[in-house]
Amino acid sequence: MVKINGEAKEIAGKNLLEYLIENGFNPDHLVVERNLEIIQKEQFGSVTIQDEDVIEVLRFVGGG
């Protein structure tokens, strides 16, 4: 089981970039962290999501 933005999902084995695109994210606007390590944008396509991964998909929003 993979935890992505706090939700448990069965997506182990999937390519990160494909997962993001299929789920309606625009990869250009995101920063991704996997198991507390930052994944650079250029590497989204070369990352395979592993079982037990904890992934955060983040973006900028309004703030003070």
Add this chain to the structure above:
Amino acid sequence: MEDKFVLGGKEFKSRFILGSGKYNLNLIKAAVEQGGAEIITLALRRANTQEKDNILDFIPKGVTLLPNTSGARNAEEAVRIARLSRAMGCGDFVKIEIMRDAKYLFPDNYETVKATEILAKEGFVVLPYMNPDLNVARDLQNAGAAAVMPLAAPIGSNKGLATKAMIQVLIDEIDLPIIVDAGIGKPSQACEAMEMGAAAIMANTAIATAGDVPEMAAAFKLAIEAGRKAYLTGMGRVLARGGSASDPLTGFLR
């Protein structure tokens, strides 16, 4: 002579740092333009596929982005957020914001110093939000902060310069730009802080909750400029007692 505001090696004409929270993305461009702001703050949050709009598309080109570390409860979390924000590829500026008090939203000064030290060493331009205290401001300076951001009043309160005397101490004693952040609710309060010698004003809620967001940004611009000009000019003196006529006292009835 042109009055430039230098922060992290960058020169700014404007001394107004605008927040982007709590109002419609469609108003950001107008608020930035009307307010003349050259720095805008942002927050980092979990992305959600339902929201297609990207805030970066609403911010005019050339505006420096200042991501904050809101949500962080300790130095470790703030460092994590800062690094993730930098990975967005929008520069090295970061506003450290560390809170563990949910009622007043007061920053944790101790954790803020720790995060400042780590991030400054990593090349960030670190702007720490802090509870005004001279010793902590000195610690932040030694830790490599590019400026110090004391709060005027609790975040989002619009209560004005509740910490005025302490902010004045920081302005007088700390050799870094003092940016008054949080609690400034009206242009007159921004003006007053600038008259005191603050280097810049950061405001969000005062503008976000105003009747007209871009117009209030414009009002803040004028107030900040007026206060800055007054500070640079040197204030007129205050009499300890009595009055002093502004007109010649002789030449007609006497």
